[in-house]
Structures are given as structure tokens and as C-alpha cells.
Amino acid sequence: MLSLVDLRTRIASGALTPSDAVRLAQDAIAAREPEIGAFVCRHDTPVVPDHGPLAGIAVGVKDVIDTADLPTQMGSDIYAGWRPRGDAAIVSRLRALGAVPLGKTTTSPLAGPDPTGTVNPHDPNHTPGGSSAGSAAAVAAGMVPLALGTQTAGSVIRPAAFCGVAAIKPSFRLLPTVGMKTYSWALDTLGLFGAGIRDIAHALALLADRPSIDLQSDAPAAPRIGICLQDFAGAADPDALSALQRAGLAAEAAGAIVTDLVLPHAVAAAWGCQPVIQEFEARQSFAWDYANHPDALPPALKARLDAAQDFRACDYDDARRTAHRGRRALKDVFSEVDAILTLSAPGRAPAGLSSTGDPRFNRLWTLMGVPCVNLPVPGDGLPLGVQIIARFGDDGRALAVARMIEQGLAG
Amino acid sequence: MLSLVDLRTRIASGALTPSDAVRLAQDAIAAREPEIGAFVCRHDTPVVPDHGPLAGIAVGVKDVIDTADLPTQMGSDIYAGWRPRGDAAIVSRLRALGAVPLGKTTTSPLAGPDPTGTVNPHDPNHTPGGSSAGSAAAVAAGMVPLALGTQTAGSVIRPAAFCGVAAIKPSFRLLPTVGMKTYSWALDTLGLFGAGIRDIAHALALLADRPSIDLQSDAPAAPRIGICLQDFAGAADPDALSALQRAGLAAEAAGAIVTDLVLPHAVAAAWGCQPVIQEFEARQSFAWDYANHPDALPPALKARLDAAQDFRACDYDDARRTAHRGRRALKDVFSEVDAILTLSAPGRAPAGLSSTGDPRFNRLWTLMGVPCVNLPVPGDGLPLGVQIIARFGDDGRALAVARMIEQGLAG
Numbered sequence: 001m002l003s004l005v006d007l008r009t010r011i012a013s014g015a016l017t018p019s020d021a022v023r024l025a026q027d028a029i030a031a032r033e034p035e036i037g038a039f040v041c042r043h044d045t046p047v048v049p050d051h052g053p054l055a056g057i058a059v060g061v062k063d064v065i066d067t068a069d070l071p072t073q074m075g076s077d078i079y080a081g082w083r084p085r086g087d088a089a090i091v092s093r094l095r096a097l098g099a100v101p102l103g104k105t106t107t108s109p110l111a112g113p114d115p116t117g118t119v120n121p122h123d124p125n126h127t128p129g130g131s132s133a134g135s136a137a138a139v140a141a142g143m144v145p146l147a148l149g150t151q152t153a154g155s156v157i158r159p160a161a162f163c164g165v166a167a168i169k170p171s172f173r174l175l176p177t178v179g180m181k182t183y184s185w186a187l188d189t190l191g192l193f194g195a196g197i198r199d200i201a202h203a204l205a206l207l208a209d210r211p212s213i214d215l216q217s218d219a220p221a222a223p224r225i226g227i228c229l230q231d232f233a234g235a236a237d238p239d240a241l242s243a244l245q246r247a248g249l250a251a252e253a254a255g256a257i258v259t260d261l262v263l264p265h266a267v268a269a270a271w272g273c274q275p276v277i278q279e280f281e282a283r284q285s286f287a288w289d290y291a292n293h294p295d296a297l298p299p300a301l302k303a304r305l306d307a308a309q310d311f312r313a314c315d316y317d318d319a320r321r322t323a324h325r326g327r328r329a330l331k332d333v334f335s336e337v338d339a340i341l342t343l344s345a346p347g348r349a350p351a352g353l354s355s356t357g358d359p360r361f362n363r364l365w366t367l368m369g370v371p372c373v374n375l376p377v378p379g380d381g382l383p384l385g386v387q388i389i390a391r392f393g394d395d396g397r398a399l400a401v402a403r404m405i406e407q408g409l410a411g
Numbered sequence: 412m413l414s415l416v417d418l419r420t421r422i423a424s425g426a427l428t429p430s431d432a433v434r435l436a437q438d439a440i441a442a443r444e445p446e447i448g449a450f451v452c453r454h455d456t457p458v459v460p461d462h463g464p465l466a467g468i469a470v471g472v473k474d475v476i477d478t479a480d481l482p483t484q485m486g487s488d489i490y491a492g493w494r495p496r497g498d499a500a501i502v503s504r505l506r507a508l509g510a511v512p513l514g515k516t517t518t519s520p521l522a523g524p525d526p527t528g529t530v531n532p533h534d535p536n537h538t539p540g541g542s543s544a545g546s547a548a549a550v551a552a553g554m555v556p557l558a559l560g561t562q563t564a565g566s567v568i569r570p571a572a573f574c575g576v577a578a579i580k581p582s583f584r585l586l587p588t589v590g591m592k593t594y595s596w597a598l599d600t601l602g603l604f605g606a607g608i609r610d611i612a613h614a615l616a617l618l619a620d621r622p623s624i625d626l627q628s629d630a631p632a633a634p635r636i637g638i639c640l641q642d643f644a645g646a647a648d649p650d651a652l653s654a655l656q657r658a659g660l661a662a663e664a665a666g667a668i669v670t671d672l673v674l675p676h677a678v679a680a681a682w683g684c685q686p687v688i689q690e691f692e693a694r695q696s697f698a699w700d701y702a703n704h705p706d707a708l709p710p711a712l713k714a715r716l717d718a719a720q721d722f723r724a725c726d727y728d729d730a731r732r733t734a735h736r737g738r739r740a741l742k743d744v745f746s747e748v749d750a751i752l753t754l755s756a757p758g759r760a761p762a763g764l765s766s767t768g769d770p771r772f773n774r775l776w777t778l779m780g781v782p783c784v785n786l787p788v789p790g791d792g793l794p795l796g797v798q799i800i801a802r803f804g805d806d807g808r809a810l811a812v813a814r815m816i817e818q819g820l821a822g
Contacts (some may be wrong), residue, residue, distance in 0.1 A: 068699065086700065089699070176692070178593045178695065182589045186584075284500045285500060287498075288503045313621050
């Protein structure tokens, strides 16, 4: 994989020019893209800024995020050839930092449940996950050092786990969603994919303009980590549980205080509310698409929206109240642990491309708005990942604990 | 003015067809629009649905709200001729209810502080306020029975007060903002203008799909109303204070228990945070416009964005924490009073068109996310309004109390 921090170090030392760095990405795309299909469109001769803290960094931008210089097609015929007037706020921010938004990456249609044609770089017979399929696959295949995804249920952390890359779904609204296709305004969150924890920490600190998010030289001293199985969301595969156990042992060996964590009922109860909030808002967000282009909607999303037509506002209001109580109860949990270590997905990437996998271990955390990091756990076969979660607004802590475990697993 | 409820009553009884009702609006537009300039563009031969609870209701849509069938130009040359792909969620909702989005109403450029050319229907030498200038003026001039505005600081309640129309800025995110140009995602709120409180209550109940918001036959029994001067926001004109006093007396005469209310420090302290949050987010929302079209930005907005380039994320984070504490303290206030009665604006509409007036009595409530209703107070000269505010999520209560005072003032 292309490491953002390594590229930037070489550029800063003069060993590599920004243009050379972008060319590395283009060469990798030329080699891997025909097999993987992670991009919808891209610049062949991009303009590469000479300066800026992200100069030389080629970025894959999920195709639900507006770009003025490339079409934004949402993975849907409804938006075939669509050209927004301006860039999304996050794309403007990338450009201001000197990065090169090189291409648009594939997305499940309208960031919904239906699959794309993108394949998993580790095995073309398996899904890369979704809905941020192209962004996860492009980083995993070493085609770009940074990619943007979006998560409403589990569309960043799950594909990152399936593809074996680091990713963060930051605290809700830490990164601006202006210029993104809305699925659910209470949930939609921009996320980042990178080769390792250092890479996404550095990128997030710059994009969010909060230097304290970046990793400090000292690892956190004896962080208290609670291992959470999320059994309210169903059982996980033995492989996933084994990866979680290995990550816990690595944390302990690195000096963390690791305990088992059972979430308070108020937090667990919020899990079931996430789909209610998501689909009630999606009914409104996609009202124009649903009314004017019903036949162009992909089947799984169409079925969801059909069902959502009968949802009642009072059930949505109840769900929001339950979520609010869950957030307050979760705050108390974070007075007892510094981070939660849990599953990123029920198991490895499913075979075939008919499903993007199940976001059931991601829903709760997106609803809680807390920062979530996917950390790949080394091992045989298709990738496995674990999820590190910290309190709302403490993205730096989630990253620092993830880095500590990453080093422990490597050592 | 055209009353939505009256039109719907006549349509329901068969005395008026939906097409006739829309033609009433079109005739009024033909008569008044040349003088007032409330519309950017409109349909000359609109398609009028026969059915639906808002059939026959012509609606003015602020030109920062996407429409697929009319340009959406944001009051700015940057978006001259711009055609979004689809309708905003609220426009789709209007159509689903049978209403006719008849035209786009003028907006301060990008919903910022710079004025439009629209004049106050009560006196063309005065501003109608802003940024929802055209929507307030169109309803005040009797050209449409319903109009959509947006408020980030005071862009619905203030122009409603200046133009002498009823308006509601509902609870934050009660109405969907999908497909609206973002200024500040933590603040931007869709609002409604109508002839009277019954009209906006009926429209909001339908648009939000929450029947309980509509006025019940019984007025609330002895509501506790706290009169709040917002002295932390500066002094008001004597005329405005006198209107507030008249509204308080009318409430008391109608059976309300009226007391003076001094807001807790934590609430008042949040007032000063609103501009920090607004402009820090605007810097991101308008990043593409600012980087690519700086010379096309109007002067007052440009100056704000220039200043915001130096804002620090830590100050924004502090402001959000202060706002959060304010919201919690305000909850306690609403255990002591059912509604707050306060100023909608510092006074009557200023003379001339160079300023849209001052939103200082609106900022706090937009930041708190609570429902705010403007109620015109009858009297001589240019209109004056008062603001009725209820707890978050209790839009029906704010409307019921406003209706009680409206009847008291009329009686």
C-alpha cells in the first residue's frame, strides 16, 4: 500500500516531488485498476500543487461527494453524467492542503445496500464491502494513499475491515458533509481510508484543522480498554472473535488495562433505533428520486424506501429519544474506559459480489456519533479488522489506542 | 393577505377549485410584483394538482432551495442559471401534498447579510429584512399564501416581523434541509411564512407529518409565559418594547400567567457563540465559492468570510460546548414556563435597502434549536412583531400560545 506519511516524509526530505508521488499512484492504478474496478472516472493529467501539507497525495473521492471537475454520479443512472456546480467542502479542503483529488471511486447506488462491480483486492471472488467500495479497494490495492468514504450505518468501517486497510469514521460532523448526497442527515459521516493508523491520523488532523488529533510521540500510558462483543447485534464468526482476542492480547502486552465490557441497556437499546432513523430520513432525502425515478432505483434500496413510506413520524421521534438516552449513557461508559475494542464486521468479506456484507456491528456507533477506527489484524486468508472507539470528540484518543494495538500486533 | 386555511376551506367545500386558488395568487403577483420584486422566476402556467391536503396552495420557494423545474441561483452570480438535478426534500414534500411551488423568491446573496432589491410591501422605502426577503414580502403582499424561508441567525423571524406576517422557524431539523444551500449546518433551519398563525400551523403539521402540531380547538389553559427582554443582546426600540408589552397584556387577558423572565447565565452566554459557529462553518460551506469566485461574493459576506479564515477550530469547539450547556440550561427554563415571549427584532424595518436589519434577537434561539414563531402585533405604521418560543420539539405549543395571543390582540 501507499503510505501517506511515508510519501510526505520523502517529499519533505526532497527525495520525491509531489508530481512523482502522484505518478506512483497513477502507475499503480494502471496496473491494478483493470482487475479491481475501484474508479468511476479520474484525471489522466492532474494538476499537482507544489506546496501544502498534503502536496503529492492522490485522493480517491467516493462518488457521492461533489466535484466540480469530474462527474458525480452517485453510482446511479439517475445522476448519469451529473456535474455539480462546485466542490464539496471536503474536496475544497483537500485542494487547499495541496492534495490531488485524482478520481471518483465507486459507491453502492446512492450509498445504499446494493452492490457495485468492484472486487476485493485480496480476492476478486469476494466483495470489498460497501457502500464505500471503491475507496476501500483503491487504498487496499495501493492505488492511492488516501480515500474518502461516507458512513450512515457501516459503509466505512466494514469495507475497511474486508479490504484490510486502516480507516476512521470520525466524530459526527467533525468533517463537513456539505456537498455530499444525503442519505440520513443524523447519521451521514465522512470517513478516511489509509494504509495505516499513522496515515489516517495525519490526514484527519490536517483536514479537520485540529493538530492534536495527530499521533503524539508517546503512546498513551496504560489506557483502559473495554472489549465489547455487541451481542445485542448477533453473533460473530469465530475468525472475527479470534482477531478481537488477538487485538486485546496485543493491547495488554503493550501496557493497556483490558477488561470485558457489557454496555448499559440504554446504549444497547439504541442499536435497534438506527435503521428507523436512517430510513425515515432516507424517505425524505430521496423523495425526489423516489417520486421521479422509481424504476432507476436499485432493488434493495427501492425495497427499503418502499417500506419506509409507511414509517410514522412518532416512531422516528421515539427512536431519536432512545438514541439521545443512549448517548448520555455512553458518556458514562467513557468515564470507566478510555476506549472500546469491538468487532468491525461479523467476519471476513463474504464470497461473491451479491452482498456488501452486514453493518450490524457498526450501526450503534454511527448513531452514537463517536469516532470509530478500523484496525486490520494480521493473519492468514482474507483480512479481518477490529474497531476502536472513543468518546465523542476524542478522535485523537481512538487513533492513539489503535496505533498502540497496531504496533503490538506487528511486534 | 391570502390565508392558506381559508383557501383550503373554500376548496374543501367546493366553492373554489385548486386551479382558481392558484390563479388568485397569480393575479395578485401580476398586480403587486412589479413594485415589490419578491420573485426571481416563476411558472406562468403551473401544473395544479386536483388533490392533496395542500392542493391549490401556491408556494414561494426561497432561491437557496433546489428545484428541478426552475433555476436555483442563490441570489448570486456564481449560480447564475444553475439548475439542480432534483428538488429539495421540502419541495418534494410540498408536491406530494398537492401544493404548487409557483416561483423562486429573492434571497440575500447566498443567504448572507447583503441586501436584495426587494422592497417592503408596507413601504417601498424600507427593507423587507433578509435573508428570506422575497418569501416574507410575497406573503405580506398577498401574492402567495405560503412561502419557504431559511434561518441561520434571524432570516425568517426578522423579515416576518418587518413585513407583518406570521412565520415559524421550527425545531432544528423538524423539516429536512436536504437540497438547501448550506451556510451553517448546525444552524440552518427551514421556516414557513403565512398570513396568520392558523395558516402556518396547518402547513407545518402537514409538511412535518405530525398532526399534533396543528392547532387544537381548545386554547391551552392558563399557559405560563415568561417575558424576556434579551438585554444581553442590547436594547430594543421603544416601539418594539411597547408591542411586546401589548402582546403580554393580551396574553394575560386571554388567561395566561405572565411573568418576567431573566434567562440563566448559561443560556445568555450561548448568545455570543452563535456567530462563531455560524462563520466557522460558513468558511467550510463556502470554501469552493471563496476559493474560485472571490470577486463574485457580495461585500458584507466576503468580509465575514475573510475574517473567518483566521478563526480557530478550538474556539469553534469551545463555542459548541457553550451552546450545549446553554441548551441544557434552557430545558430547565421550560420546566418553569410553557413559552417565552420576546422581541422578534430590535424595531420596525429600517429605512432604505442598504441593510436587512439586525438578527441579534434571533441568534440565540436559532442556536438553541427551539421553535420560534413571529406574531405580528397590530398598530400604526410599519409592522412590529413579537416572538413566541417553546421547548425543543414542542412546535405545537409555540403555535398554540401564539394563536392565543393573536386572538387576544384582535379581540
